[in-house]
Amino acid sequence: MEEEDVVIVGAGIAGLATAVALKRVRIRALVIEKSEGLRATGATLSLYPNAWFAMDALGVPHKLINLYSPCKRAYITNVDTGATREVSFTRADRSGAVLREVHRKALLEALAEELPKDTIRFSCKLTSIRTKAQKGSSIALIQMEDGTTIRAKALIGCDGVHSVVAARCLGLTVPINSGRWAVRGLARFPQGHGLNHDFQQFVTADAKRAGFVPLNDKELYWFLTGKATLIGKDMARDPKVIQKEVIDKFAQDLPQLYTVIVQHSDLSTITWAPLLHRFPWDIIFGNVSKGNITVAGDAMHPMTPDIGQNECAALEDAVALGQQFGELIAQRSRLVPLEVAQALTKYAQKRRWRAAGLIATSYLSGWVQLGGSGWFMEFLRDVVFYRLLHNKVLDVIHYDCGKLPCVSSCRELKN
Numbered sequence: 001m002e003e004e005d006v007v008i009v010g011a012g013i014a015g016l017a018t019a020v021a022l023k024r025v026r027i028r029a030l031v032i033e034k035s036e037g038l039r040a041t042g043a044t045l046s047l048y049p050n051a052w053f054a055m056d057a058l059g060v061p062h063k064l065i066n067l068y069s070p071c072k073r074a075y076i077t078n079v080d081t082g083a084t085r086e087v088s089f090t091r092a093d094r095s096g097a098v099l100r101e102v103h104r105k106a107l108l109e110a111l112a113e114e115l116p117k118d119t120i121r122f123s124c125k126l127t128s129i130r131t132k133a134q135k136g137s138s139i140a141l142i143q144m145e146d147g148t149t150i151r152a153k154a155l156i157g158c159d160g161v162h163s164v165v166a167a168r169c170l171g172l173t174v175p176i177n178s179g180r181w182a183v184r185g186l187a188r189f190p191q192g193h194g195l196n197h198d199f200q201q202f203v204t205a206d207a208k209r210a211g212f213v214p215l216n217d218k219e220l221y222w223f224l225t226g227k228a229t230l231i232g233k234d235m236a237r238d239p240k241v242i243q244k245e246v247i248d249k250f251a252q253d254l255p256q257l258y259t260v261i262v263q264h265s266d267l268s269t270i271t272w273a274p275l276l277h278r279f280p281w282d283i284i285f286g287n288v289s290k291g292n293i294t295v296a297g298d299a300m301h302p303m304t305p306d307i308g309q310n311e312c313a314a315l316e317d318a319v320a321l322g323q324q325f326g327e328l329i330a331q332r333s334r335l336v337p338l339e340v341a342q343a344l345t346k347y348a349q350k351r352r353w354r355a356a357g358l359i360a361t362s363y364l365s366g367w368v369q370l371g372g373s374g375w376f377m378e379f380l381r382d383v384v385f386y387r388l389l390h391n392k393v394l395d396v397i398h399y400d401c402g403k404l405p406c407v408s409s410c411r412e413l414k415n
Contacts, residue, residue, distance in 0.1 A: 004030045005335050006325075007142055007152040009165055011120050012039050013104075014297025014314035015158035016111035019119055020058050021322025025329055025407045028116070030150070032124040032142075038108045043186040043269035044221040045104050046213075046308035048089070048397040049097035054315035057322075057403050063110040068100040071213055074199035079253055089199075089397070097398075099199070099308075101215045107311075129155065129169055131291060137337035138291040154340045155293045156321065158314075161276055163299035170287040170295065175276040175302040180366060182225040182305065183246055186269035187261045192217050202254055209366075210254055212261050222261050223305075224250055225275070225366070239270040275304045277363055280356035288348035288355075292341050296321060301355035306366035307393060309358045316354070316401040320347055326405035354399070361396055 006022060008015045011033035019029045033039070047055075047064075055061040074087045089099045112120065125145040131138040140155035157165025166172040187193075193214065201211035212222040224246055243265055251259050278301065288300060297314035324343040328335060 002148060002150045004028075004150055004152045006030070006154045006156065007032065007140065007150055008156045008158055009126065009142075010157070010159035010297075010299070011035070011108075011112075011122070012158060012160060012297065012314075013045075013107060013111070013311050014299070014317060015156075016108060016115070016120075017054075017058060017315050017318035018156055018158060018296055018321050020060070020111055020114045021318045021404060022325055023115060023119075024059065024404050025322050025326035027325055027329060027335070029119065029156075030152075031115075031120045032126065032144075032150075033120060033122050034125045036123050038105065038112060043104060043184075043266070044101050044215060045107065045311045046099060046101055046221075047107075048099050048308055048312050050309075050397055050399040050401065051312035051315050052097040052100075053400045054312070054319045057319045057401065058111075058114075058315070060110050060114060063113075064102055064106060065100070067106070068102045068215055069197040069217075070098040070100055071197055071199050072098050074201060076201045076203065077255075079202050079255075080205045089394075099213075099397075101213050101221050103215065126164070129165065129293075131169075131293070134337050137341045139337055140292055153292060153335045153337050154325075154344065157293070157295040157299045158297050159299050161298045161302040163295060165293065166295045166299045169293045170290050172286050172288075172295070172300075173278060173282045175278050177228070178275045178277050178304050178363065178366070179228050180225055180275045180304065181228060181272065182223060182275055183242055183250075183270070183272045184221070184223045185243070185262065185265040185271070186215075187212075187220045187222055187264040188266055189218050189220075189264055193220060193261075195220070202258065204253055206253075208250060210251070210258060212258065220261055222258070222265070225306075226250065228274070237272065239267040242270050242272050243267065275366075277303045277359055280360045283352050283356045283359070288352050289341075289344040292337055292344065294321075294344045294348060300351070301359055303359040303362045304366050306362045307358075307396065309362060309396070312397070313355060313358055316399070317351060319401045319404060320351055322404045323402065326407055329407050330405055358396065361393065365393070 006029040008029050008031045011031050015031050019031050022029045072090045075084050077084045126142055127145050128143040130141045140152045142150040157163050161175050197214045199213040203209050208226040210224040212220050214220050246262050296317035324347045328343055
């Protein structure tokens with residue numbers, strides 16, 4: 001039997017960021033990860049201003065901010081009409097926080113470097129999770145495949161879209177298919193691509209949306225998304241076949257530049273996947289926390305990537321958890337199960353509405369932009385969404401989750 005104050009399931013962005021947030025408020029967490037090393041599914045990710053505010057609270061932005069070029073605007077082109085609309089990501093009062101596309105592994109490593117070496121336990125598979133009543137609350141008993149049992153005052157599931165903690169412990173509904181899919185990849189130009197660091201996006205009449213954005217002078221992230229009816233069946237999982245399908249079939253009506261970018265892709269970075277999400281009301285009315293167990297990141301709020309908030313929201317979750325635990329440690333030097341449960345309840349209340357709003361905004365954004373060529377959908381996309389709702393979307397990506405409480409370095413956490 002091992003005893004830990006906090007156990008985090010999953011060493012992805014949500015899990016590592018949560019461990020960093022807890023460390024900054026003087027709480028050690030154990031992160032258990034079933035993989036042999038850091039998970040890096042997907043070559044890149046988009047970090048919008050709200051993500052940089054969260055990383056500032058975690059104390060890590062300096063490791064990345066100078067490595068990646070800022071993207072201050074997007075150009076959205078209707079391929080059928082040729083009309084282009086410019087969208088700005090900047091605000092006068094937020095000049096330091098703009099969109100940057102970064103390597104996923106770089107963010108994972110930046111977070112992992114902040115943690116003591118014994119924080120993450122790899123190749124560690126759990127077989128069951130039980131709760132045991134204790135002093136008016138409960139503790140978690142986590143059974144591992146090697147026979148070890150870990151006793152924890154708090155269990156935080158950061159184990160992704162198909163979260164075991166969310167399903168088994170909290171009873172949250174299984175994420176559903178949105179009816180759309182996405183192909184993503186990273187293109188490399190050793191001699192430089194020579195493009196401006198702007199986000200380029202294209203929409204078509206046959207309900208496709210594609211785009212690209214530079215990471216730096218030599219690499220670009222690209223994507224293509226469409227409705228499931230466009231393919232009829234699952235696209236092959238072989239990256240080379242996926243690349244050929246994009247070039248020969250789906251990118252025929254897109255600008256030649258887009259095809260050139262796809263042709264320069266590193267095949268190891270090309271992925272195809274259906275887009276999953278959880279209904280917003282499942283988070284509003286469901287159990288986001290229960291006793292001393294809760295979830296964060298995709299385990300709580302899987303969403304479509306249409307406004308690029310999956311990882312950004314995970315970083316916000318980490319800060320919110322750090323804020324709640326920090327308040328406990330500021331009042332006393334140990335974690336009491338009953339107070340831990342109350343802190344997780346407050347965290348759930350704070351995050352459920354934000355998460356539900358992000359899921360809804362993301363899904364509706366994708367639905368409107370893939371509406372096709374009908375006059376009504378064009379009106380919704382070009383007039384209602386791009387003109388009237390632009391500022392509302394900016395509110396979403398400029399959300400500031402706040403700072404972590406200052407906990408005295410002389411305050412040692414007692415068992």
